[in-house]
Amino acid sequence: MADASAAKGATDLAAELSTDDSPSFVNGLLGQVQRLAPSLRGVPVADETAEPVTVPEAASAGESEQSPAQGSAQEPESAQE
Secondary structure (H helix, E strand, C coil): CCHHHHHHHHHHHHHHHCCCCHHHHHHHHHHHHHHHHHHHCCCCCCCCCCCCCCCCCCCCCCCCCCCHHHCCCCCCHHHHC
16 A cells, blocks of 8 residues: 555544544654655655765774774873873
8 A cells, every 4th residue: 555545544534533633633643754764764865954964884894993002092191201
């Protein structure tokens, strides 16, 4: 069943079985879920208000991270006397 058909059916049921405000609430809620569905499935969704985000690639299984003992750690200046 298509997303739009499911949303229409849910909105119709809300109109029949609940209060007068329920169909618009259900429609808005399901519309938001439809808009977010690709990201929930792992497909990025463009958001006009968000800044582009760069996700760093994970290290491959064959690479190991550099330990602090292998380089970049510096001793405090007082210890270098």
